[in-house]
Amino acid sequence: MSRAWFSQPLETVAVWWRIERRDGVTLGFTSHDRDLVFNGLRHRTAPGMIPSAVRKSATFEADSAEIAGALSHDSISEADLAVGRFDGARVTMGLVDWETLVAETLFAGSIGSVGREGAQFSAELASVKQQLLHEVVPRTSPSCRAEFCGEGCTLSVASYTHESMLSDVGGERQWVKVSGVAADDFAFGWLRPVDGGDAGVMLSIRAVEDDWLVLERPLAPGADAGLRVQLLEGCDHTVGTCAQRFGNAVNFQGEPYLPGNDLLTRYPVVQG
Structure with a gap:
């Protein structure tokens, strides 16, 4: 039988949050005045974190919630928020009885956008209902819709992941050279x-210029030659690259040979 919350004048109830970041780190927090261990995770006391009202509906409209608080906990630092360690993280939120440790989940979703103002932060949470907004039937496209080494692509991530180290850093730490690999493979x-x-942070490689890899943003201060890195090769999602480079x-x-909307504007070509 599920717990009937707030049915008594005095309740031993606290709010809890569980955050699973994309780099594999899982964090637990609670509004209680001491740490609570349940569901295989220690939830650290974080009284400065405040949940807004959790709005849930029986319709297909996405549920919503928000977390706000002070940057006072060691596990949530301004630097980690700035580099995007919490972007896209999976979040669950609920109530727990801090005496019996009976817990119930009220919200499950992911972190959408993270804002920061002074010593305060806020995070908007998107519920799992957001997945209902995805198109069931994909639109046609001349380029490949699959993520490289992801679902549909079928290529192995391990086969195209390389370990190396930086040989040079330039462009205010946004341009890097990597030793022992062909730079063109990583565009x-x-x-x-x-x-x-x-x-642990994944940085996309936006371009390759004369053996320099151009990253989406500068590396953290202190990054220099000799820094160990992992690299995943890239794909431009064209059928030529898929066939000739990867044999896949x-x-x-995608539909590279499907006539597009410009078919009616094309002029005939005289063969002679």
């Missing part, structure tokens, strides 16, 4: 530092 790929202030045209998730 539109990913770089993840193993050490330093960005350890059979799994190409």
Whole structure:
């Protein structure tokens, strides 16, 4: 039988949050004045974190919630928020009886956007109902819709992941050179530092210029030659690259030869 919350004049109830970041780190917090251990995780006391009203509906409209608080807990630092360690993290929120440790989940979703103002932060939470907004039947596209080494692509992440180290850093730490690999293979790929202030963070590689990898943002201060990194090769999602470089045209998730809307504006070509 589920617990009937707030049915008594005095209740031993606290709010809890569980945050699973994309880099594999899982954090637990509670509004109680001491740490609580349940569901296999220690939930650290964080009285400065305040949940807004959780709005749930029986319709297909997405539920919503928000967390606000002070940047006072060691597990949530301004630097981690700035580099995006919490962006897209999975979040569950609920109530727990701090005497019996009976817990119930009220909200499940992911962190949408994170805002910061002075010593305060706020995070908007998107419920799992957001997945209902995804198109069931994908739109046609001349380029591949699948994520490289993701669902539909079928290529192995391990086969195209390389371990190396930075040989040079420039452009205010946004341009890097990597030793022992061909830079052209990593256009539109990913770089993840193993050490330093960005350890565990996935940074997209926006372009390759003369053996320099141009990252989406500068690396954390202190990043220099010798920094260990993991690299995932990239793909431009064209059928030519899929067929010639990866030999994976059979799994190409696009329609490169389907006539587009410009078909009626094309002029005939005289063959002679």
